[in-house]
Amino acid sequence: MPLVVSAIAAAAIITPVLVVIWRSFTTGRLGFNVGLHLTNYLRVFGDKDIMAMLGNSVVYAGGSALLGTGVGALLAWIVARTNTPGKTLVELLPLYPILMPPIMKNIAWILLLAPRSGILNGMMQQFFGIETPIFNAFSMSGMIWVFGLACVPLGYLFLLPVFLSFDPSLEESAYIAGSKPVHTMLKITFPLAVPAFLSAFVLNFLRGLRSFETPVLQGTPGNIKVFVSRVYDSMALEFNTGLATAYSVVLVALSVITLYFYVRSTRFSERYATITGKGYRVKVIDIGPWKYLTFFLVFIYFLVGIAIPFIVLIVVSMIPYFDYDTFMKFPTNAVLTNYYTVMRHPSFVTGFYNSLVLSVTIALVTVMAGIVMAFTIYRTRASGTKIFEFIGTLPLAFPPLVLSVGLVIIFLGTPLYNSLWALGIGLFVAYFPYAFRNASGSIVNIHKELDEAAWVHGARWRHVFFKITLPILKPSVGGALFYIFIEAIRNVDVAVLLTSPGKEYGPVTLFEYFRVGQWAEAAAGGVIYLVVLIAAVSVAKFAFKMKFSL
């Protein structure tokens, strides 16, 4: 029985993956294939923009990862090691990515940085008389800025434990050798944080390669093409599945190379391992008057990274329509019409309902399937189960958009096309690795003797699974359910190709609003999601005592 469940899950995952690869070697449209050849790849590599696109992808992902990981590392150091006042502003940081869906960050920053109508450019003109727009959301630096800020929490969460659990005797022995505090920091403390920094950097780089909202909402209008937006255009505009899959395969190859470096970076950090495991009392350093500078940095980050995007979204959702002058008249012109419009709009209402129902269902199904598969691999004697481990982790190398390209190709011409089932399966495939890896990590840590004791006392697999494994896994199950729910309810990149009239998905609806210029409505819809997410986090935090970290 566990074997059957695992096999079904594995089939659901491997099919779109194989379809993408197979389809990239065929031509023809809408499911008719005309033999195997390399036409698509010839077109991909014959594209004169291919080198520019490769460059853009690397610069965008690398720039964002560098900005985000760097700022995150700096904040982690300030929080862990200095006596900066107001550090608590930063300690909220892990909560921020949960509350702010990626698409809302893009919306908020486009409202601020758009070249003609953007709020900041408007202010420059009004207060300083600068006519030519300074800021441009639709530029490479605009993209790096927005996605880089989104990379900060991960950098912070990776570096904070390093600075907190730092063995103080490593610094003390440098002092005794005659090294002054600043020299010690540069020669000992920071170099020791390098492996964690590299891990966070590579992971953020991978997120940049996979990211959908920033390239499509900011890159495409500015004519800055990366692989994700090219895949999307091939599907959404040209509907050329062969071309889309060929671009996808190139993108997957890039992701796999990045993942390889991620594995390398974790190996590298093993060399840095020393005798540890003690609870150290890390010393907070009195940095004297420099603490005002670090406080200033923390405050600026809090404003720019967290407060301003929130405020802009809320204000824009409450003005009649978005332009600079209307924005500046707030709050005298505050209205709730955007909320009425959005809530009467069938595409938002159905989309909102679908996203709520689907993300709850998908969280439950994915987490259960993940546990069953991990149970099959580590706790049953079925042979050949190692293949599940590979398949269960495989989607990590596939950007979500690529998976949904595969699913579109499979569902074309079947009753599943344009159904909620298609959406559900897409989300399942995209989030399965997180559920699976979480479950295997926990199951491996449960002593096998607990199972064996049940076996020898006459239990069958279902008794072991429901009476032993599941109850012990309860705490980590809660975390995984919450994580997948939060990720699924704001998903754009899986759902965007799988929605259809009547079968909308809330975040995709906001994405469409924004693309057709209904910015104030998009902001209102976004604020509604914000309220749902805050409610979910509060329930998790206070009712289930969940702690928020990575």
Add this chain to the structure above:
Amino acid sequence: MSILNVAGVSKFYKDVKALDDVTFEFEKGIISFLGPSGCGKTTLLRSIAGLEVPDSGSIAIAGKVQTSISGGILVPPYAREIGFVFQNYALWPHMTVFNNVAFGLKLRKKSADEVKRKVLSALELVGLQGREQRFPSQLSGGQQQRVALARSLALEPRLILLDEPLSNLDAKLREEMRVELKKLIKQVGISALYVTHDQEEAFTISDAVVVMDAGRILQYGAPDEIYNRPAHPFVASFVGHSALVDGRVVRIEGESCLVNIPEFNGANLVSPAPRSAAAGDICKVVIRTTEVKLSPDGFPESADNVLEGMMMSREYRGGLTDHRIQIGSKELVVTSHKFCPMIRVNGDGGKTFVSIDRSAISVILAQ
């Protein structure tokens, strides 16, 4: 001039007194700080290094004041010119062995040639030549220990502080290393301050031992003095295998005195007389149980302090055997060599004679 002067150093952690008015002077050689964990010995060592700031008192190294709370002097650790070997070695994992040892030398603006020469000679001293390009994680525990030592010695400090440096090694290696460590420190000719909770380590390695408990110095003396004439009941119970009973001085007879022990059915023991003892004084009596003789049949008239007890049980430990003997209301655990006549007596619960040589007894007067 003494290498180290510590005067009136106290340190509180919230309500816990980690150091309580510690005062001592140490001329040169190797001195050990011995005590149970939490007795304040590591805090004292870290205060000397400047890694902790005491709440009061002063510390001078080679006549130069390094810490003086009342004088407002606090030399930072990087300017004290000492060596420090940490319990976990604290080797920098991102640097090679060579760079670990060279770190302090480079800071002192030595020429590249001189740095290289000093690093190599320090590594040769500890027997690690040829491993300069390894990383710490590629070395065994014993080798890491040697690197930590070389790193301190390369700077040629006047004083080296060692914080339980051998406690992370396995038992056999620990015994080898402590002999080697002593040889090395003597060879280099610097003074060393050695913190340990292992009395055997303290006795083998050092010229003088300081026994500490609850933040206070209880006794400061040569190893044999600490062992044979413990000045405090705690020192007696911490050092060696001994039994502690309450007593009262009955009378003084020249160098010896007679002490009444209520727990031994009121028997009187002949013991060495402590200085300034007088009849009627309340005291603690320390009996080193490894030096007690046992016999199933009794002892000749000339034997000191013959008591009669009952054998309760015996624990065979290989070369040694523990005998549990009830004397009056006190159970005495006597550890004896395998040639002890009691081992051949079958069955427990038999009558047993005990002879306690007066040299195995110390009398500590109540303060």
